[in-house]
Amino acid sequence: VAVERQRCRRQVVAGPGVAEIGLGAVGDPLHRPAQPHGGDAWTASEPSLEGEYGSMCGIIGIIAAGPVTTRLIEGLRRLEYRGYDSAGIATLCDGRIEVRRASGKLDNLAARLAAAPAAGSIGIGHTRWATHGAPTEANAHPHATSRVAVVHNGIIDNFRELRAELVEQGCAFASQTDTEVIPRLIGRYLEFGLNPVDAVATALKRLEGTFAL
Numbered sequence: 001v002a003v004e005r006q007r008c009r010r011q012v013v014a015g016p017g018v019a020e021i022g023l024g025a026v027g028d029p030l031h032r033p034a035q036p037h038g039g040d041a042w043t044a045s046e047p048s049l050e051g052e053y054g055s056m057c058g059i060i061g062i063i064a065a066g067p068v069t070t071r072l073i074e075g076l077r078r079l080e081y082r083g084y085d086s087a088g089i090a091t092l093c094d095g096r097i098e099v100r101r102a103s104g105k106l107d108n109l110a111a112r113l114a115a116a117p118a119a120g121s122i123g124i125g126h127t128r129w130a131t132h133g134a135p136t137e138a139n140a141h142p143h144a145t146s147r148v149a150v151v152h153n154g155i156i157d158n159f160r161e162l163r164a165e166l167v168e169q170g171c172a173f174a175s176q177t178d179t180e181v182i183p184r185l186i187g188r189y190l191e192f193g194l195n196p197v198d199a200v201a202t203a204l205k206r207l208e209g210t211f212a213l
């Protein structure tokens, strides 16, 4: 499911047995400096726009008949021109979510995958341009629970309130990003017994900001 809540460029590349959709922001004001928060002293630098496409992350999702990791990396390479500081993928493999992430260039992620391959014919990928949380591996996308993996472009304005609420309910967070509230929130709704579509829809209603997922 790709959700757009901003003006996005949609890229669709279709081939035999594969449908790929990449979403990313076009000339939007998403990457404004972040507010320091939660003991994380890191603050995003001012965006350095290099032409129209500087400083924007990239999102890709693939459902295929065969393994998707190579295609995900290839898709992310096509989005490299936007600029990014880290990258990651998640695949669905035998009902389990596999996540591989790396700070820096896609070659670092490719090296991770060479050392620890991720199988699966369904996957998502992301090149991150950090707004909240330093450009580390722990803050790279996808952010995932055992049941939900999310890649996110943009900013969740009300993530502090949502994070506080989820921590109060016993959720443990593994990153400093605004993004991580999304899979944790969807995960809570799944725990409450909602089906995946309703869990996502209910979580979306709680999110404020400008973003694509």
Ligand code: GLU
Pocket: 030, 056, 057, 058, 127, 128, 129, 130, 131, 132, 133, 139, 152, 153, 154, 155, 156, 177, 178, 179
């Ligand atoms: N705000 C998110 C983060 O800092 C997403 C940034 C992006 O659009 O790449 O991880």
